[in-house]
Amino acid sequence: xxxxxxxxxxxxxxxxxxxxxxxxxxxxxxxxxxxxxxxxxxxxxxxxxxxxxxxxxxxxxxxxxxxxxxxxxxxxxxxxxxxxxxxxxxxxxxxxxxxxxxxxxxxxxxxxxxxxxxxxxxxxxxxxxxxxxxxxxxxxxxxxxxxxxxxxxxxxxxxxxxxxxxxxxxxxxxxxxxxxxxxxxxxxxxxxxxxxxxxxxxxxxxxxxxxxxxxxxxxxxxxxxxxxxxxxxxxxxxxxxxxxxxxxxxxxxxxxxxxx
Amino acid sequence: xxxxxxxxxxxxxxxxxxxxxxxxxxxxxxxxxxxxxxxxxxxxxxxxxxxxxxxxxxxxxxxxxxxx
Numbered sequence: 001x002x003x004x005x006x007x008x009x010x011x012x013x014x015x016x017x018x019x020x021x022x023x024x025x026x027x028x029x030x031x032x033x034x035x036x037x038x039x040x041x042x043x044x045x046x047x048x049x050x051x052x053x054x055x056x057x058x059x060x061x062x063x064x065x066x067x068x069x070x071x072x073x074x075x076x077x078x079x080x081x082x083x084x085x086x087x088x089x090x091x092x093x094x095x096x097x098x099x100x101x102x103x104x105x106x107x108x109x110x111x112x113x114x115x116x117x118x119x120x121x122x123x124x125x126x127x128x129x130x131x132x133x134x135x136x137x138x139x140x141x142x143x144x145x146x147x148x149x150x151x152x153x154x155x156x157x158x159x160x161x162x163x164x165x166x167x168x169x170x171x172x173x174x175x176x177x178x179x180x181x182x183x184x185x186x187x188x189x190x191x192x193x194x195x196x197x198x199x200x201x202x203x204x205x206x207x208x209x210x211x212x213x214x215x216x217x218x219x220x221x222x223x224x225x226x227x228x229x230x231x232x233x234x235x236x237x238x239x240x241x242x243x244x245x246x247x248x249x250x251x252x253x254x255x256x257x258x259x260x
Numbered sequence: 261x262x263x264x265x266x267x268x269x270x271x272x273x274x275x276x277x278x279x280x281x282x283x284x285x286x287x288x289x290x291x292x293x294x295x296x297x298x299x300x301x302x303x304x305x306x307x308x309x310x311x312x313x314x315x316x317x318x319x320x321x322x323x324x325x326x327x328x
Contacts (some may be wrong), residue, residue, distance in 0.1 A: 017325050078304070085305030182315055243311040246304060 012207045015199035019118060020192070038118045041217040042104040050100070064133060076100055076244070081139035083249040084256065091252055094135060102187065106237035107197055110230045117237065120191035125184040132248040133180045183247060190240045194233045201226035270324035277317035285308040 022033040030036075053068025061069060075096045080088035103121065109117030111246030119125050153175050154168045207217045213231045265266050288306035 083304070129327060182312075185319060185322065186311060186315040189315070189322050193318060193321050239307065239311075243307060246309075250308075 012204070016201055017192075017194055020195070034116060035118045035121050035124065037239045038108050038114065038116065039105065039124065042101065042108065042118065046100045046104045047248060072096060074224070079245055079249045083246065084253045087256060091135075091249070092209050095133075095249055097244050098132065098248060099130065099241055102244055103238060103241035105233070106191060106241055108189060109198075109237060110233050115198075117195055119192040119240075120195050122184070122188045125187040128187070128244070129180050129184040131156060132183065132244075132251065135248070136251040139252055143256060160213055179251065183244065187240055194236055198226055198229055198233065201229060266324040266327050270320045274317045277313045277315075277320075280313035280316075281310055284313060288290035 022035065024030060025032045025034070025037065056062065057065060076088075076092050079099075080092045081159035082120050085092055091247065105118040105124065107117075108114045109120070115185055120129075144152065147208055153171050155164060157173065159167065201222050205219040205226060213236045284306055288302055291302050
């Protein structure tokens with residue numbers, strides 16, 4: 001692809017996955033790159049925001065308290081109560097922190113001067129996925145016992161025997177491989193694609209700006225598109241945080257259910 | 261002319277998820293139009309289906325980069 005581009009217009013280098021690699025900020029350790037610092041930053045931001053919003057709890061809420069509480073209420077009602085059912089209160093803290101952590105890290109993608117969604121590095125979504133993977137297996141094993149849980153997965157009740165030949169491997173694969181794989185890949189790929197899209201328009205605009213007079217005007221369109229797409233990305237980023245939490249809640253609900 | 265077929269393949273592979281996403285939201289709009297009070301029930305289902313269908317397109321994108 002790069003060869004094709006460089007033949008047509010030698011100056012422009014289209015963004016690629018190489019643009020996602022960062023130099024270590026100090027030293028040689030990969031533990032001190034921009035994405036890692038952003039994760040710490042996200043924890044500090046989210047932590048201080050919700051501490052501040054909950055500190056002076058009043059019956060007539062301040063604006064800050066209202067903002068914090070409406071996010072909490074949204075997670076508790078829409079994702080906890082409506083999806084998990086009567087036992088939802090145990091899982092609300094987990095779902096809430098999951099949602100806020102992913103949301104903050106995603107939104108970094110369009111915050112000026114930061115402009116890098118942490119989750120576009122596959123390692124971070126995998127780390128978050130491990131939490132929900134362990135959570136839904138643990139909940140199920142604690143509720144049903146290991147033996148019954150494995151039996152429920154492998155041999156769904158009320159199905160003719162020959163069907164198990166196909167169903168058992170598929171179900172096992174779903175629970176052990178497909179679910180965590182799709183969970184992490186969905187988040188990663190969305191953020192990766194979104195960041196790449198923005199890079200195409202911003203770098204394209206930058207390149208147009210350095211070329212001939214007529215092309216300079218066209219760069220306005222490119223930058224305009226980049227700004228418009230930033231808002232589109234905001235929607236995608238919030239949606240992906242929501243989807244990730246929704247799926248985790250659904251898996252936990254499935255683990256709690258008496259029959260699959 | 262040089263380039264990679266992976267990008268073309270990715271373009272083709274988006275047809276399926278694109279159609280699927282369209283169908284999901286068409287069904288969602290239909291449902292809400294017929295019964296506006298069902299909106300809050302239909303919304304998570306629609307977005308869940310959207311996310312599941314869209315994931316396939318994004319896998320294609322990742323593969324287009326991986327298999328370069």
